[in-house]
Amino acid sequence: MSDTLSARRLDQTKLPLIDVAGLFSPDLADRTAVAAEVGRACKQTGFFYICNHGVDGALQRALFAETRRLFDLPETAKRALDKAKSAANRGYEPLRGQRLEAGAPADLKEGFYIGREDAADDPRVLAGRFNHGPNQWPDLPRFRRTMEAYRDALEALASRLMSAIALSLQLPEDYFSGFCRDSMSTLRLLHYPPQPANPQPGEKGCGAHTDFGGLTLLLQDENPGLQVWDHRAGEWLEAEPIPGTYVVNLGDMIARWTNDRYRSTLHRVVNLSGAERYSVPFFFSGNPDHLVECLPTCLDQGETPRYAPVTVEQHHREMYRKTYG
Numbered sequence: 001m002s003d004t005l006s007a008r009r010l011d012q013t014k015l016p017l018i019d020v021a022g023l024f025s026p027d028l029a030d031r032t033a034v035a036a037e038v039g040r041a042c043k044q045t046g047f048f049y050i051c052n053h054g055v056d057g058a059l060q061r062a063l064f065a066e067t068r069r070l071f072d073l074p075e076t077a078k079r080a081l082d083k084a085k086s087a088a089n090r091g092y093e094p095l096r097g098q099r100l101e102a103g104a105p106a107d108l109k110e111g112f113y114i115g116r117e118d119a120a121d122d123p124r125v126l127a128g129r130f131n132h133g134p135n136q137w138p139d140l141p142r143f144r145r146t147m148e149a150y151r152d153a154l155e156a157l158a159s160r161l162m163s164a165i166a167l168s169l170q171l172p173e174d175y176f177s178g179f180c181r182d183s184m185s186t187l188r189l190l191h192y193p194p195q196p197a198n199p200q201p202g203e204k205g206c207g208a209h210t211d212f213g214g215l216t217l218l219l220q221d222e223n224p225g226l227q228v229w230d231h232r233a234g235e236w237l238e239a240e241p242i243p244g245t246y247v248v249n250l251g252d253m254i255a256r257w258t259n260d261r262y263r264s265t266l267h268r269v270v271n272l273s274g275a276e277r278y279s280v281p282f283f284f285s286g287n288p289d290h291l292v293e294c295l296p297t298c299l300d301q302g303e304t305p306r307y308a309p310v311t312v313e314q315h316h317r318e319m320y321r322k323t324y325g
């Protein structure tokens with residue numbers, strides 16, 4: 001089984017590392033130059049690394065320290081925060097709690113979901129809007145503060161990347177500002193035990209899937225495990241960790257917007273490192289009321305949109321139903 005779960009070593013012609021410092025420049029030409037690189041990567045595999053993104057390394061280290069503390073808590077303390085108790089998909093998800101690949105065994109990961117802190121009497125919570133509600137916080141002194149600071153930093157970075165994506169599609173830089181406003185983003189802390197010596201057929205850390213939303217910004221620890229499907233070569237590529245960088249990938253909504261010019265790419269996790277692996281994807285999902293429909297610059301004459309318009313909320317409800325159903 002092990003060789004079917006392995007992948008080709010990191011190939012930076014296919015998974016490029018983009019220096020995004022230019023996105024913070026007051027000069028539009030600098031921002032456009034980065035956007036062009038982002039656009040190229042979006043057309044190719046839909047996966048790329050970014051550096052010089054402005055997120056503080058100390059904050060990234062604190063994030064991992066708190067993530068390890070959380071997963072080190074006794075099972076009873078974690079189960080007390082079970083996501084099943086939250087109407088807003090917040091809290092702890094036990095090992096094998098999700099099946100991202102239809103037909104495969106459940107995923108060998110445990111997770112913890114954090115979203116914006118919506119008060120119980122917020123009208124959106126009272127109306128039962130999808131994914132809105134309070135978080136379930138563990139009893140760890142620095143946990144909440146660290147997670148909130150990190151989530152704020154990633155919201156800002158993801159919005160900036162959306163403006164680069166707009167430029168790369170010949171749209172005004174602020175084209176996605178309505179999508180970015182009041183985004184229902186999710187921070188997901190993940191812990192993967194080492195791949196067992198005798199896995200069930202197809203058993204792995206995280207089954208092959210595409211991400212549902214807009215952009216995903218993934219921070220990995222030093223242990224490899226993420227694999228990205230290269231549809232042209234028909235093989236899995238290892239997206240090995242590059243310290244301090246983010247792996248950025250496109251979710252299904254970007255494929256809907258661009259009529260598949262930009263792809264959401266299959267990926268999976270097989271933790272063959274032999275060590276406990278921790279990773280933290282941040283899912284930038286956008287404003288729940290925003291309508292995602294084919295972009296004017298992504299439709300040639302005579303071409304028809306492949307996807308019907310859908311709101312962010314409708315789309316996420318449907319995707320959650322499929323993987324937890």
Ligand SMILES: O=C(O)CCC(=O)C(=O)O
Pocket residue numbers: 188190206211218220225226267268269279280281
């Ligand atoms: O842990 C990883 O490296 C990737 C996780 C992932 O793909 C996901 O949570 O959607």
Ligand SMILES: [Fe+2]
Pocket residue numbers: 209210211267
């Ligand atoms: Fe993913």
